[in-house]
Amino acid sequence: MEKKQIDWSNIGFGYMQTEKRYVSNFKNGAWDDGELTSDANIVLNECAGVLQYAQTVFEGMKAYTTEDGRTVVFRPDLNAQRMVDSAKRLEMPPFPAERFLDAVNQVVKANEAYVPPYGSGASLYLRPYMFGSNAVIGVKPADEYQFRVFATPVGPYFKGGAKPLTIKVSDFDRAAPHGTGHIKAGLNYAMSLHAIVTAHAEGYDENMYLDAATRTFVEETGGANFLFITKDNKVVTPKSDSILPSITRRSLLYVAEHYLNLEVEEREVPFEEVKEFAECGLCGTAAVISPVGKIVDHGKEICFPSGMEQMGPTIQKLYDTLTGIQMGYIEAPEGWVMEVK
Numbered sequence: 001m002e003k004k005q006i007d008w009s010n011i012g013f014g015y016m017q018t019e020k021r022y023v024s025n026f027k028n029g030a031w032d033d034g035e036l037t038s039d040a041n042i043v044l045n046e047c048a049g050v051l052q053y054a055q056t057v058f059e060g061m062k063a064y065t066t067e068d069g070r071t072v073v074f075r076p077d078l079n080a081q082r083m084v085d086s087a088k089r090l091e092m093p094p095f096p097a098e099r100f101l102d103a104v105n106q107v108v109k110a111n112e113a114y115v116p117p118y119g120s121g122a123s124l125y126l127r128p129y130m131f132g133s134n135a136v137i138g139v140k141p142a143d144e145y146q147f148r149v150f151a152t153p154v155g156p157y158f159k160g161g162a163k164p165l166t167i168k169v170s171d172f173d174r175a176a177p178h179g180t181g182h183i184k185a186g187l188n189y190a191m192s193l194h195a196i197v198t199a200h201a202e203g204y205d206e207n208m209y210l211d212a213a214t215r216t217f218v219e220e221t222g223g224a225n226f227l228f229i230t231k232d233n234k235v236v237t238p239k240s241d242s243i244l245p246s247i248t249r250r251s252l253l254y255v256a257e258h259y260l261n262l263e264v265e266e267r268e269v270p271f272e273e274v275k276e277f278a279e280c281g282l283c284g285t286a287a288v289i290s291p292v293g294k295i296v297d298h299g300k301e302i303c304f305p306s307g308m309e310q311m312g313p314t315i316q317k318l319y320d321t322l323t324g325i326q327m328g329y330i331e332a333p334e335g336w337v338m339e340v341k
Contacts, residue, residue, distance in 0.1 A: 001112045009122035011155040011285065018151050020110035022103040026093050026145040034103065036110055040150070048108045049142030052103065056186040057086035058129035060285045061247075063108045063151070063340065065118040066328025069265035070130070072337040074127070074326050078105050078247045081184065083128060086183035090143040095130060098272045101338065104128065109338045118327065121156040125285075126155065132332025143187045163320075164293030164308050165282070167221070170195050170207035170273070174222065174242075177213045181242030192222030208295060210271055211240060218269040219280055224290065225249040229279035229314045232306075235262050236277070236341075238269040245336030248283045248322075255321045262314070289319045 017040050024034030045230025047056045059079040066072055074321075082098035087094040104126060108115065116122035128149045170194040175181025180188055199207050208226075211217040218226055218238045225246040228236040234257040237249060256262040275281075280292035293308035294301055306312030311319065324330030326337075 001078065003115075003117055004154065006114075006116075008111045008116045008122045008153075008155075010155060011122055013154045013157050014116075014152075015284055016154075017113040017129070017136050017154070018114045020065045020107060021148060024095070024099075024103070024105050024147045026047060026147070031093070031095065031099070031147070034147070036106055040145070041104075042148075044133060045135045046138055047135035049134065049136040052136055054185075054187040054190065055090055055092060055132035055136075055142055057083060057092065057184055058127060058166055058186060059083050061104070061126045061128075062154075062285060063083060063124040064325075064326055064328075065113055067116055067118055068191060068328055069118070070328065071108060071112060071324075071340040072328070073104060073108060073340065075247055075251065075336055076101055076338050077335070078250070078338060079128065081288060082245065082247070082316075083130070084234040086185060087130065089180060089183045090185060091225065092130060092132070092145055095147045103147070105338070105340055107149045107151050109220040112340070114151065114153045116153055119127055121139055122153055125152050125154045126150075127152070129180060154301060157290075161285065162291055163203035164304075164306070164310070166203075166289040166294045166296065166308075167206040167208050167292055167298040168199055168202065168204040168232055169295065170199070170209050172198075172207070172209070173212040174219060175207035176235045177242055179212070179242060179317055181219075181240075182244060184244060187250065197223050204296065211242070218271055219243055219249065223286075224282035224284035226269075227252060227281045227289065227315070227318075228274070229281075231276070231278045231313060233262060233278075233302070233314055233336050234265060235265065235314070235318075236265045236269060240268070248288060251325075251336075252289070255318055255325070258318055258333070259330075260314075261322050270298075278304065279306045279315050280304050281311075281315045281318075289315055291315055296317060
């Protein structure tokens with residue numbers, strides 16, 4: 001397929017409308033057959049459940065052109081299952097996982113001209129989401145829902161390379177111990193907006209959230225999980241029931257253990273331990289791994305030995321290996337990539 005005439009090397013990480021998106025509606029207890037549509041607009045009643053009570057969940061993933069010219073999506077089966085889990089938590093009817101995968105395949109295939117060419121550093125970002133669509137004035141779940149998937153080409157999250165970030169220990173809580181921190185709900189991200197705007201205004205790139213119950217354990221940022229590297233080259237990631245189970249983090253831990261032969265630990269990480277680590281990174285779909293050079297705790301600085309100029313050596317290896325798997329020049333574990341056909 002001939003690609004769109006886009007300056008792939010200079011597009012940013014933002015929304016660009018493409019030609020087709022997928023829509024399915026839930027009504028009278030069942031999902032309809034769903035279809036592709038050219039209409040990017042959504043018309044809702046003013047009292048729609050999503051507008052009144054934030055009943056919405058979403059996912060994010062990417063499609064790539066591999067070295068041998070195939071179009072693939074990275075681990076969409078895990079996104080499908082996570083959306084099922086998220087929907088159940090917000091009393092929404094789960095969109096079946098097998099239909100989720102079919103919808104993603106249809107959207108990528110219909111917009112294949114927007115999948116950036118191999119080597120451009122860009123990708124096609126996919127956003128499946130669902131929301132309560134009928135009028136709800138009392139506090140209760142909606143009766144009708146809409147599931148949609150749209151696609152937008154995006155450039156590399158970091159232009160000119162990933163410079164280490166400076167982050168602050170936040171005074172805000174991201175999620176309650178028995179709340180919704182473990183699902184991908186829009187309301188979690190709305191809660192983080194004031195904190196991230198505040199951090200940016202103070203000159204920081206991101207927030208480090210501690211656990212809300214004791215404020216002594218590391219949790220995550222507003223949109224990424226932490227990875228730490230010990231001085232003896234062990235990979236450590238925080239464990240908590242209120243952390244979103246990142247698909248990128250899960251993949252990086254597998255890569256660390258099975259490709260790089262590193263020891264991996266998923267456990268509680270006391271904030272007091274952070275100063276002992278050699279490297280720190282934030283992992284998520286957008287950037288894979290963002291290196292962290294410095295954490296500031298109310299004026300007290302924790303500077304990682306990896307420095308403020310480049311990724312630490314182990315985080316760099318993790319990044320290179322996972323992106324190599326995504327781009328097709330390193331062999332992927334079975335089932336990790338879905339080829340679009």
